[in-house]
Amino acid sequence: MSGGGARPLAPWRWLGLPMLAVMAATILFALPMRFNGYGLPEPIFALPVAFAWAVIRPSMLGPVCVMLLGLFLDMLWGAPTGFWAVCLLLPYGIVLGGRTMLQGQSQLMMIIWYVGATMLTIGAGYLLTMLDTRNAPDPLTVLWQFLATIVLYPFANQLIERFEDADVRFR
Amino acid sequence: MSLRDNPLGELRVPLTWTAGIVFVVVLIASVAILLSDRREAFDTDEYGNPRTMTDKVLAPVGDALSTPGRLTGQGVEGIRGYFFAVSENRRLKAELDNARQWRDVAIALRDTNERYRQILGLKTDPPIPMATARIVTDSRGPFANSRLANVGREAGVRPGNPVMSENGLVGRVVGVTDGASRVLMLTDVASRTPVMIDRTNARAILTGDGGPNPKLDYLRGVNAVKSGDRVLTSGDGGVFPRGLPVGVAVKGLDGRWRVVLASDKAPVDYVRILLFEDFTQIVNRAALDKAQVPPPTPGASTLPPPAPPAPKAAAAPPAPKTATPPAGSAGAPPATAAATPAPKAPATKAPAPRPGAEPE
Numbered sequence: 001m002s003g004g005g006a007r008p009l010a011p012w013r014w015l016g017l018p019m020l021a022v023m024a025a026t027i028l029f030a031l032p033m034r035f036n037g038y039g040l041p042e043p044i045f046a047l048p049v050a051f052a053w054a055v056i057r058p059s060m061l062g063p064v065c066v067m068l069l070g071l072f073l074d075m076l077w078g079a080p081t082g083f084w085a086v087c088l089l090l091p092y093g094i095v096l097g098g099r100t101m102l103q104g105q106s107q108l109m110m111i112i113w114y115v116g117a118t119m120l121t122i123g124a125g126y127l128l129t130m131l132d133t134r135n136a137p138d139p140l141t142v143l144w145q146f147l148a149t150i151v152l153y154p155f156a157n158q159l160i161e162r163f164e165d166a167d168v169r170f171r
Numbered sequence: 172m173s174l175r176d177n178p179l180g181e182l183r184v185p186l187t188w189t190a191g192i193v194f195v196v197v198l199i200a201s202v203a204i205l206l207s208d209r210r211e212a213f214d215t216d217e218y219g220n221p222r223t224m225t226d227k228v229l230a231p232v233g234d235a236l237s238t239p240g241r242l243t244g245q246g247v248e249g250i251r252g253y254f255f256a257v258s259e260n261r262r263l264k265a266e267l268d269n270a271r272q273w274r275d276v277a278i279a280l281r282d283t284n285e286r287y288r289q290i291l292g293l294k295t296d297p298p299i300p301m302a303t304a305r306i307v308t309d310s311r312g313p314f315a316n317s318r319l320a321n322v323g324r325e326a327g328v329r330p331g332n333p334v335m336s337e338n339g340l341v342g343r344v345v346g347v348t349d350g351a352s353r354v355l356m357l358t359d360v361a362s363r364t365p366v367m368i369d370r371t372n373a374r375a376i377l378t379g380d381g382g383p384n385p386k387l388d389y390l391r392g393v394n395a396v397k398s399g400d401r402v403l404t405s406g407d408g409g410v411f412p413r414g415l416p417v418g419v420a421v422k423g424l425d426g427r428w429r430v431v432l433a434s435d436k437a438p439v440d441y442v443r444i445l446l447f448e449d450f451t452q453i454v455n456r457a458a459l460d461k462a463q464v465p466p467p468t469p470g471a472s473t474l475p476p477p478a479p480p481a482p483k484a485a486a487a488p489p490a491p492k493t494a495t496p497p498a499g500s501a502g503a504p505p506a507t508a509a510a511t512p513a514p515k516a517p518a519t520k521a522p523a524p525r526p527g528a529e530p531e
Contacts, residue, residue, distance in 0.1 A: 027229075027232065027233070027236065027308075028236065030233070030308045030309055030310055031233060031236055031237045031240060031307075031308065031309065032237060032306045032307070032308065032309040032318070032438070032439070032440060033237070033240045033244075034438045037438075039309070039311055042310065042311050042312040058186055058187045058190035058191070059186075059190055060186075060189055060190055060193045062190065062194075063190070063193050063194040063196075063197040063198070064193070064197055066197070067197045067200070067201055070201065071204075075221065075222060075225035075226075075229075076225070076229065076308065076310065077310035077312060077314075077315045077317070078310055078315045078316075078317030078345075078353055078355070079314055079315040080205060080208045081204050081205065081207075081208040081221065081222070082201050082202065082203075082204035082205030082206075082207075082208060083205055083208075083314070085201035085204065085205070086198070086201045086202055086205055089194070089197060089198045089201055090198075092194070093194050093198065096190070096191070096194065097191075125313075125314050126313075126314075128205070129313075129314045129360055132361070133360050133361045135360050135361070135378060135379075135380060136380065137313040137314060137360050137380055137381040137382075138313060138380040138381045138382030140382060141312070141313035141380075141381045141382045141383075142313040142381070144313075145312050145313055
């Protein structure tokens with residue numbers, strides 16, 4: 001990666017490829033498979049990517065990609081159109097706004113921010129579902145999805161470490 | 172003209188601000204999309220073009236991707252069957268002995284039922300045609316529980332059709348395109364299914380909440396349900412046919428009555444889509460509105476006498492007189508003659524006399 005920092009970061013590298021990877025992983029986990037009678041969990045693969053995009057650098061394409069990922073999730077999972085787009089954009093915006101606070105923080109602080117972003121996403125989903133259906137989702141299932149998403153933090157960290165210093169203008 | 176010569180070439184907009192503005196615009200657009208999407212569309216054919224197109228693309232993709240997993244599962248099942256063939260054979264023999272006894276009982280009951288139906292002139296439900304489908308994608312999160320089946324419009328599937336596995340009800344179709352159908356599971360937070368308790372005939376609404384065991388809401392009656400009661404579809408509202416197995420009632424940890432779904436006994440990989448049309452779909456409402464009301468039965472005491480409008484009060488009294496005499500050889504023609512004008516009046520003013528009669 002020597003010398004890579006002198007060039008502007010190509011969008012397809014830090015936005016396009018992770019987006020495709022998220023779509024592939026989400027489709028794989030949406031296959032009707034059971035192991036020992038238990039179905040696969042349904043983590044929000046798009047969240048670590050959205051979190052990392054907000055940390056890496058501000059971008060005009062970033063929010064658009066987050067919205068596209070959200071719309072893709074809506075179509076695949078059968079949620080109301082725009083549901084996941086809103087749920088993912090909210091933590092993206094918060095992390096983007098607090099980006100200066102995140103710079104140079106320890107790994108623990110990053111994890112806390114990531115957990116907060118996950119809580120915000122799922123909390124927004126909970127609230128929107130309640131408003132839409134006038135029915136509260138099962139808290140245990142919500143907790144299960146929350147935990148399945150939390151463990152994806154290493155993917156966010158990997159993306160951040162790879163591209164955080166890739167663009168010299170945002171070091 | 173090079174960029175350096177352009178007077179706006181030196182104009183630099185802070186990227187952070189522009190990114191922020193784009194974020195706000197995208198968020199507003201997403202909220203607008205969300206507000207324009209209503210889940211009430213489940214009840215209609217307005218599934219939406221983006222969803223239709225996505226389902227059409229996703230169905231073959233999911234089908235192809237799930238093939239290795241399905242084949243592996245079948246292979247593992249085959250190996251397991253080979254090694255456990257003896258115990259399985261014993262279990263099946265015992266089950267067969269039991270089933271033979273039930274077969275005799277069922278034949279006797281079927282004969283009795285047929286006789287009762289003939290005596291009563293009971294009109295039973297016609298058999299429901301089905302379409303078999305394979306599930307190709309599966310979403311099981313807390314906010315959406317739906318599956319994509321690889322059979323669609325070409326097989327006659329329509330929105331609202333019930334979907335069953337070999338064990339029980341799974342959900343209903345909410346979107347159809349060529350080669351794919353979106354199935355809303357009973358566990359989805361937006362799912363509402365009219366059900367009844369088999370033992371007490373008590374009615375309830377099965378409400379999904381994203382968890383594995385949907386709730387029994389609006390349960391009517393005292394001690395209407397106890398643990399282990401079978402839950403069936405009630406057929407109320409005409410969305411589902413009556414009597415489809417749903418599951419077994421259990422008391423949840425939160426103290427509410429819930430249902431362990433019968434379809435959870437085995438993986439839901441193959442399903443049957445019931446091409447069921449409820450009465451409201453079959454009936455031609457326009458034809459019903461135009462239909463003439465049948466003439467009142469002569470001598471019947473249950474029918475109220477027709478209430479003619481005030482100006483025709485003088486012509487009204489003869490009608491009951493001709494209808495009330497006991498049926499005789501001479502009474503029949505006047506009764507039909509008196510009855511023939513009667514339907515004409517209600518046919519055009521059918522709704523009008525009834526509200527007028529109610530206050531009396």
